[in-house]
Amino acid sequence: MGILKGALSVRRYRVIGELPEGFRDRWIDTLNTHQFREPQSPTHKGEVMGWTQAHNLLDTDFTDLNQWLYDRYAYFALRVDKKSVPAKLLRAHLQKRLEAWCKANNRPKAPAAVREELKEALELELLQKCLPRVQTWEVLWHVNDGWAVFTNDAELPNERFQKLFLRTFGLRAVPWSPLDELTGTEGLAEALASAGTTDLRGRGA
Amino acid sequence: MSDEGIEEGLGRSGATELLPPHVSADFYLWLWWKSEEDNGRFAIDEGQGGVEVYVDDRIALRSTGEERPSAVLTGESPATTPEARAAVAGGKVPRDIRLYVRREDRDYHVTLRGTRVSIAQAKLPAQVKSGDAAEVLYDRMFLYEELHWIVACLLRAFAAVRVSAAWRDEVVPRMARWAALDEARAGG
Numbered sequence: 407m408g409i410l411k412g413a414l415s416v417r418r419y420r421v422i423g424e425l426p427e428g429f430r431d432r433w434i435d436t437l438n439t440h441q442f443r444e445p446q447s448p449t450h451k452g453e454v455m456g457w458t459q460a461h462n463l464l465d466t467d468f469t470d471l472n473q474w475l476y477d478r479y480a481y482f483a484l485r486v487d488k489k490s491v492p493a494k495l496l497r498a499h500l501q502k503r504l505e506a507w508c509k510a511n512n513r514p515k516a517p518a519a520v521r522e523e524l525k526e527a528l529e530l531e532l533l534q535k536c537l538p539r540v541q542t543w544e545v546l547w548h549v550n551d552g553w554a555v556f557t558n559d560a561e562l563p564n565e566r567f568q569k570l571f572l573r574t575f576g577l578r579a580v581p582w583s584p585l586d587e588l589t590g591t592e593g594l595a596e597a598l599a600s601a602g603t604t605d606l607r608g609r610g611a
Numbered sequence: 612m613s614d615e616g617i618e619e620g621l622g623r624s625g626a627t628e629l630l631p632p633h634v635s636a637d638f639y640l641w642l643w644w645k646s647e648e649d650n651g652r653f654a655i656d657e658g659q660g661g662v663e664v665y666v667d668d669r670i671a672l673r674s675t676g677e678e679r680p681s682a683v684l685t686g687e688s689p690a691t692t693p694e695a696r697a698a699v700a701g702g703k704v705p706r707d708i709r710l711y712v713r714r715e716d717r718d719y720h721v722t723l724r725g726t727r728v729s730i731a732q733a734k735l736p737a738q739v740k741s742g743d744a745a746e747v748l749y750d751r752m753f754l755y756e757e758l759h760w761i762v763a764c765l766l767r768a769f770a771a772v773r774v775s776a777a778w779r780d781e782v783v784p785r786m787a788r789w790a791a792l793d794e795a796r797a798g799g
Contacts, residue, residue: 410747414755415731459742476745479752492799546752559729583727586768587631587763592697593735595630603633603675604640604778606787 408557409460409544410483414485416555421547429549433480433575437468440574442485449533450585451553455486455566456575460544480547482567484556487538499528535594543567554579595611632673632726639705643670643690644786655764662714662761666690667759669709669722672698680706700708702792707731713760719758728766733758 418498426432430594442456443466459465459473462484469472474482502526504516516524543563556567556579564581571579590593619659630792640666643666651663664713671680684695699705712719720734735754772778 409751410744414733414735414751415729416733416755418759444623458625468778476748479748481748546748548752559731581727583729584759585635585728588766591767591770592761593772594774596795598634598770599630601634601778603701604637604783604786605675606700606783606790 407556408433409546414557415559416557419554419556419558419568419579420582421552421554421577423575425577427553430475433475434468434471436483436574439465439475440570441468442487445489449530450489451489451529453486453488454538455484455570457570458483458485458542463540463542468577478548478550480549481544483542483544484563484570485540485542486563486566487540489533489538491532491536496525496529499532500525503528547572551572553582565584629654629686630726632678633704633782634773635726635728636673636675636704636706636724637773638728638785639708641772641782642666642710642765643705643708647691647789648785651720653765653768655761655768659764660714662712662765664765665711665715667709667711667720669707670695670705671707671708672703675702675704678706692720696790700787712758714757717754717757719754719761719763721758723762728762730755730759740790 437457440456442463443454443574444459445454456466457468459468461473463483463485465473468482474480490569496500500521504521507516507520507524508514541563543558544557545556554571556564558564567581571577572609585595588598613730631683646665650667652661653664659670666688668687668689669683669685672682672684672695673680682698684690689695707722707724709720709722712721717736717738719736720732722731722733723729724731733755735758736749736753738750772782
């Protein structure tokens with residue numbers, strides 16, 4: 407599902423702020439600055455995010471405008487990777503290590519410090535073997551008209567998108583639902599807000 | 612930009628924050644009722660002709676004061692079943708509504724979801740099926756824009772009625788009769 411094919415589920419934004427002079431060239435730099443980068447260490451834990459080309463999440467170089475700027479539309483994607491060791495697997499391996507330690511040291515139970523040390527070492531070992539969970543969502547920005555869509559409607563991905571968008575372009579992306587179109591008529595949204603609830607119960611007779 | 616600056620810079624949507632949840636529920640209910648009353652015909656902004664709107668194959672209902680749907684009706688024309696309207700007569704309100712929308716020769720299927728009236732699962736008419744990415748992108752974005760505009764027009768039409776005296780004096784009694792008729796059928 408996305409911008410180019412399939413059913414479309416999006417959150418729409420207004421983009422607030424002036425476009426700087428020569429913005430296209432500036433965006434090449436700023437998108438490259440905030441491009442997705444693989445963590446340097448294979449044992450990196452937690453989230454990593456950045457922009458990628460929409461066509462392939464492995465393409466993170468924005469130098470060629472033709473790859474991501476289509477006339478009035480900027481089209482790219484947000485990639486968020488998260489690496490973590492499955493808790494059940496970590497527990498199971500840790501239990502085996504603790505049993506081995508107790509046997510080797512002829513002790514009934516491992517001290518807390520040893521347990522912690524073994525757990526940390528094991529987590530690093532397993533992190534090297536784990537692949538990250540990779541998520542991408544597309545962004546389409548109508549540069550001339552100042553609106554954008556993000557192909558996810560959940561709160562957390564949208565919060566990440568808004569933050570990285572502001573950090574990258576220095577422009578605010580403000581959620582804009584069809585309801586916001588009502589603000590064009592003065593007093594209408596306020597009048598709606600103060601209108602009471604409609605209840606059809608017991609009124610049909 | 613610092614993290615603090617980023618937090619401060621994040622905007623919240625005006626009307627979405629301002630409007631209570633029952634506004635979207637009233638909008639969905641009005642669309643549902645009016646599509647049956649007027650055979651799906653809706654006038655949109657002056658000079659722009661009209662659109663056809665019907666409830667499609669899914670409607671999710673919630674109890675007032677709750678967020679999660681308590682009944683999800685699917686299948687062929689679930690909105691026309693006596694059970695669906697009996698639920699409305701019993702106090703349930705629509706939370707998500709899937710619509711079929713037709714303008715000129717273009718057919719859309721879209722779910723309007725939750726209190727934000729989010730556009731979800733929008734099936735756009737296939738104008739350009741293949742070709743280069745740019746062509747497909749321009750075409751699909753034109754269609755998405757049209758759909759967003761149609762939803763906004765419908766919302767404006769609803770809002771004009773909702774804040775008028777006609778809502779209380781004419782619309783609510785007619786909707787109540789419409790719902791009660793089927794409630795009786797469902798019960799009998």
